[in-house]
Amino acid sequence: MTRTPALQRTIVSVLAVVIAVPVLAVSPGVPQLPEPGRVSMSREDQRTLGLKAAAEVYKQMPVLPDSDPITQYVQRLGKKLVKQIPPQNSWPYEFHVVQQKEINAFALPGGPMFVNVGTITAAQNEAQLAGVMAHEMSHVYMQHSAKQSGKLLPNILSGLGQVAGAVIGGVGGAIASAGGQLGGGILSMKYSRGDEAQADAVGAIILYKADYNPMELANFFEILNKQGGSPPQFLSDHPNPGNRSAAISKEIRNWPKKQYIGASQEFKDARKRSESVKSYSSQEIADGAKTGLWAKQNMQNGSVPESFKTAVAANDTAANLSDLNFEQVKPSGEFTETRQNGFQISYPANWTSVAGQNSLTIAPKAGVGQNAIAYGVVVSTAQDAKAGSLDQVAQDLIQNLQQSNPGMRQNGSVRSIEVNGTSAREVDLESNSPVQQSGAPLPEHDRVVVMPGTNGAYSYLIFIAPERDFNALQPTYHKILDSLRVQ
Numbered sequence: 001m002t003r004t005p006a007l008q009r010t011i012v013s014v015l016a017v018v019i020a021v022p023v024l025a026v027s028p029g030v031p032q033l034p035e036p037g038r039v040s041m042s043r044e045d046q047r048t049l050g051l052k053a054a055a056e057v058y059k060q061m062p063v064l065p066d067s068d069p070i071t072q073y074v075q076r077l078g079k080k081l082v083k084q085i086p087p088q089n090s091w092p093y094e095f096h097v098v099q100q101k102e103i104n105a106f107a108l109p110g111g112p113m114f115v116n117v118g119t120i121t122a123a124q125n126e127a128q129l130a131g132v133m134a135h136e137m138s139h140v141y142m143q144h145s146a147k148q149s150g151k152l153l154p155n156i157l158s159g160l161g162q163v164a165g166a167v168i169g170g171v172g173g174a175i176a177s178a179g180g181q182l183g184g185g186i187l188s189m190k191y192s193r194g195d196e197a198q199a200d201a202v203g204a205i206i207l208y209k210a211d212y213n214p215m216e217l218a219n220f221f222e223i224l225n226k227q228g229g230s231p232p233q234f235l236s237d238h239p240n241p242g243n244r245s246a247a248i249s250k251e252i253r254n255w256p257k258k259q260y261i262g263a264s265q266e267f268k269d270a271r272k273r274s275e276s277v278k279s280y281s282s283q284e285i286a287d288g289a290k291t292g293l294w295a296k297q298n299m300q301n302g303s304v305p306e307s308f309k310t311a312v313a314a315n316d317t318a319a320n321l322s323d324l325n326f327e328q329v330k331p332s333g334e335f336t337e338t339r340q341n342g343f344q345i346s347y348p349a350n351w352t353s354v355a356g357q358n359s360l361t362i363a364p365k366a367g368v369g370q371n372a373i374a375y376g377v378v379v380s381t382a383q384d385a386k387a388g389s390l391d392q393v394a395q396d397l398i399q400n401l402q403q404s405n406p407g408m409r410q411n412g413s414v415r416s417i418e419v420n421g422t423s424a425r426e427v428d429l430e431s432n433s434p435v436q437q438s439g440a441p442l443p444e445h446d447r448v449v450v451m452p453g454t455n456g457a458y459s460y461l462i463f464i465a466p467e468r469d470f471n472a473l474q475p476t477y478h479k480i481l482d483s484l485r486v487q
Contacts, residue, residue: 031205031255036089039146043110046146047092050110054094055311057114060289062099062280063303064117070277071097073270074115074133077126081134084209091140095133096303099279103224107136109145120274123220126267127260131207131217138202144195197247204248213260214252218245283406283432287441290372290434291322321369321434326469329364329375331476339487342454343379346483348476351376358382362480372434375473377480378462381453393458394425394450401448405431408446417449419481424451433466445470449481459486 041049057063064071078095091111098104100116107113113136115129123129139145191199204214222245280288288294295312298304304312331348338345340355347353347362354361361368363376384393394414402408408431415426426449433444445467453459461484463470463477 029256031208033085033089033141033202033205036142037147039143041146046143047110050108050112051307053108054112055308057098058298058304058308058312059292059295061114061285062288062294063114063298064097064099064277065301065303066096067302068097070117070120070270070273071095073266074120076266077130078113078133081130081137081206081210084206085137085141089141093137093140099277100285101279101281105132105136107140109140111140113137117274117277117279120271122224123271124223125216126264127207127212127216128220129267130210130212131203131214131220134203134206135199135217137206138199139191139195142195142198142202144191144199200244200248201251204252208252208255208258211258211261214248215245218248281406286406287432290369290432290441291436292369321367321372321374322436324366324374324435326472328366331364331473335479335483337483342381342487344485344487345379345480347377347480369434373464374434375465375469377464377477379459379484381457381459381486383457390423390425390450390452390458394427394448397448397450397460398427398429401429407432419449419451419484422451424449430467435466443467447477453486459484
């Protein structure tokens with residue numbers, strides 16, 4: 001359940017999807033799961049992709065070991081739901097629990113699923129928790145990620161931040177792995193409205209077959225929405241809770257009546273344990289990922305499955321950014337030039353350049369770790385179909401950066417500048433650096449420059465450094481900016 005922007009959805013759009021893709025049965029018969037359809041990506045490739053992303057979870061998020069009673073309960077509940085899926089269309093689903101306070105859950109291609117502790121404590125009964133899980137299982141069952149493979153799966157491979165709403169380490173990490181589009185939370189992987197409505201519909205069938213009240217999924221979202229404040233990440237990208245409730249109610253009204261599962265002592269016990277287990281905020285998790293904390297913690301407490309240990313342990317060999325100092329990354333006066341991903345740009349000869357998804361990262365080797373960029377520049381292109389001006393593009397980018405980087409703040413207003421005779425916009429942002437002092441992250445200075453690109457696209461650069469060193473790097477950053485040519 002993903003990830004960001006507007007909560008505004010209309011009943012028309014939700015019902016239109018249900019009509020166009022008749023998932024829920026309207027006859028008096030027992031509803032049956034639809035055929036998931038065909039996709040260009042093989043089941044083996046989907047599974048491989050999901051496992052690669054799952055390995056990233058253990059590097060970037062604190063996960064309870066499978067031996068924990070909370071995880072064991074979630075796994076038992078998950079297996080009950082999996083039994084409702086025809087074996088020929090099922091997947092090797094796995095169920096794990098993330099020690100995160102915020103409400104979220106996500107399933108990866110091929111079956112790995114992660115449920116936040118905050119989701120368990122927010123649910124009022126087992127049916128609501130089962131509804132969240134059934135919804136996520138439905139994304140896997142319907143192969144929604146594979147059906148959008150052209151624009152979504154490269155983002156999964158390049159960083160889990162796009163999957164889980166987690167930050168992969170500093171603003172540089174989030175942007176370097178994102179590429180793509182601005183507006184609508186595209187810096188985070190998200191499904192279409194149709195996919196979300198379909199996952200609700202398929203999830204309702206799974207719940208019904210497992211003897212849970214399908215309306216509890218809608219009830220869960222309505223409860224959260226009534227709490228006020230900012231909605232959970234995965235709620236904000238779904239159809240309006242009231243519309244969802246109406247749509248599900250309409251579709252299940254002709255299903256045969258049955259006795260649903262009532263109160264569950266197992267759920268009560270797991271919920272109580274979840275309220276006392278150590279959990280972390282999204283900001284704490286983002287900061288921990290930058291220093292490799294979660295990879296070490298997950299390895300030490302036995303959370304990492306045997307098949308992932310090699311990949312996760314490799315995180316320990318990454319550059320340790322916490323004790324980095326300016327002398328280790330100081331740029332040389334000699335510059336070299338590169339042409340990659342449609343960019344022609346010059347940079348210090350003792351730094352390196354690496355091409356990513358629609359992006360180019362320029363940084364000193366010592367300034368880049370497994371999950372973060374402490375010093376350097378990210379150059380990328382984006383589409384922003386909703387924007388009518390360069391100012392709007394800048395605002396959309398700022399919004400997406402803040403959504404992808406908990407705790408990021410704007411420092412001052414957006415300024416008009418010129419880059420090689422072209423009108424551009426510039427703004428300064430503040431966040432936490434992976435570089436530390438006395439065990440605490442230093443303030444990070446992120447300068448964003450946005451300018452028109454080619455073929456209706458936009459180009460942007462993000463200059464990154466701890467606040468203490470940003471001024472010393474400004475001459476180098478200015479020279480890099482002046483050298484940029486978009487091909």
